[in-house]
């Protein structure tokens with residue numbers, strides 16, 4: 171019998187050996203102190219494995235077989251309500267029966283209390299069956315957990331410190347409703363003139379004399395936007411004259427809007443309207459809606475002006491979710507392509523034996539393992555950070571050594587998560603596009619038809635590089651984090667460079683030497699971009715040690731202009747950093763598990779020439795284009811002055 175978990179040995183590696191479950195299970199189980207919780211790590215992990223097996227079987231037997239039908243039938247908007255295709259309705263009835271909506275919701279709120287990591291692995295498995303089912307499903311448990319997390323953040327969740335259980339939380343009834351599968355939610359940020367540029371958001375929040383909030387405005391592209399509970403980012407504070415773009419972000423607040431209420435007589439009263447469903451190239455089972463708010467009653471989440479910060483808290487999980495979705499699609503693209511290539515004869519042998527096709531398949535397999543390592547650790551670090559924070563704030567005695575330890579742990583894991591998350595979103599979504607295209611290519615003519623489903627993957631993939639922050643925005647974040655990190659602590663960077671050089675020559679393990687050589691390529695790219703960034707205004711720094719740059723760098727700093735060269739190469743730098751981070755993670759695995767050395771070796775074989783080529787492009791291109799852009803800017807300024 172087909173099972174998308176049982177047939178995935180790389181994913182099983184993480185559950186069985188690759189993940190350090192002990193600290194995560196201990197946090198998830200509140201230190202094993204609740205009466206109805208697991209009493210040790212092994213009991214808990216066995217449950218997680220069972221959940222993944224269930225999702226694997228359900229996806230292989232129920233979701234994958236109807237993916238083409240969902241794609242074909244699509245969604246309709248009838249009298250202001252979205253009508254799902256019958257196959258999708260049946261799938262969600264089954265998900266409800268399997269109680270998967272509350273998988274990571276705490277037991278005391280009606281859920282199964284599994285770590286988010288398990289939820290995310292299940293998302294990968296489900297995404298392999300159909301990404302639109304996976305996406306819509308994630309707006310159930312994901313929104314329930316956002317409600318809980320926001321309530322903890324604003325201090326409206328109460329915990330019994332002895333039992334370690336939640337006694338009450340602000341949106342308890344709403345969470346229970348979602349866990350039962352009777353409602354779901356969504357995240358409303360984008361507007362017609364504000365996508366990547368959130369500072370341009372215009373949806374307005376107003377308060378009446380009694381203190382009640384009302385929202386007015388339009389949001390577009392809202393996934394699962396026909397849901398009941400909308401987290402909406404809206405403007406509460408006016409930007410002051412002369413403010414920079416970030417003042418726009420400071421004026422945003424977060425609200426929860428109940429979009430409708432069902433009445434006892436079966437009618438529905440709407441407070442926010444579904445104006446339109448987008449007619450998309452793919453993701454046909456996942457509703458993407460334009461939503462109108464017209465003095466819609468709203469609840470303020472957190473404090474006024476915290477909207478951007480609260481959005482970012484949720485965004486990290488959402489990006490990991492897109493990473494898992496992308497990997498699920500890549501896994502399907504790889505398996506579909508491999509199965510076809512092993513059957514299809516051409517010129518005396520099956521096409522998987524032809525060198526170029528074998529090379530494609532080999533690269534896809536290796537990329538998948540690298541991306542999965544990045545995804546699992548990104549999710550683990552993020553969850554450890556968030557759970558340490560929650561345990562530290564709500565369960566540990568204030569001021570106790572335990573509270574101090576948890577606060578330190580939160581900081582360490584948050585820094586690691588922050589580094590990995592934009593990389594994960596960037597590389598997995600870009601690879602989803604590339605691998606779905608390879609899958610079509612390997613199928614030849616039938617790849618261009620609907621017969622095998624390869625073309626569906628190619629239509630489903632491109633949105634992953636767009637939503638939850640485009641690839642370019644992820645690359646800018648990764649580039650800025652890295653370059654500013656070096657500029658703020660140049661001594662650390664110098665130390666890292668020296669260590670990598672030393673290990674590249676002297677490490678006993680040849681694989682460690684190769685990893686260190688790749689790290690030196692990353693360092694060269696960063697140094698080059700910093701030099702170019704500095705060159706315009708600080709030409710005199712050329713040849714001086716990096717240690718002396720900081721003070722001069724930050725004088726008269728104009729990020730837009732001064733980072734131009736680095737912004738031009740941000741995607742290339744991000745690609746290098748992705749490869750470096752992946753080989754670092756795989757090296758750690760190879761040290762602990764000898765059978766993973768082969769995974770690292772194969773990945774390095776691809777990553778080394780790739781990074782050399784990227785470094786070449788970073789160091790040898792860009793001057794002409796930057797000069798042209800500056801000339802155009804100068805022209806615009808001159809025209810405006812006339």
Ligand SMILES: Cc1cc2nc3c(=O)[nH]c(=O)nc-3n(C[C@H](O)[C@H](O)[C@H](O)COP(=O)(O)OP(=O)(O)OC[C@H]3O[C@@H](n4cnc5c(N)ncnc54)[C@H](O)[C@@H]3O)c2cc1C
Pocket residue numbers: 356357358359360364365366367390391392393394450453458633636637638639640641642643646
């Ligand atoms: C199917 C789908 C589902 C979605 N779901 C949701 C949802 O649930 N909630 C929600 O709020 N939104 C959602 N979105 C919206 C999505 O997040 C935005 O489309 C995305 O943020 C990009 O914004 P935009 O479309 O306005 O493009 P723009 O911001 O106009 O960008 C256009 C292009 O310019 C690039 N660009 C922009 N600024 C820069 C820069 N400074 N440097 C370099 N390049 C830049 C972008 O990377 C992109 O390539 C969804 C979109 C789609 C298609």
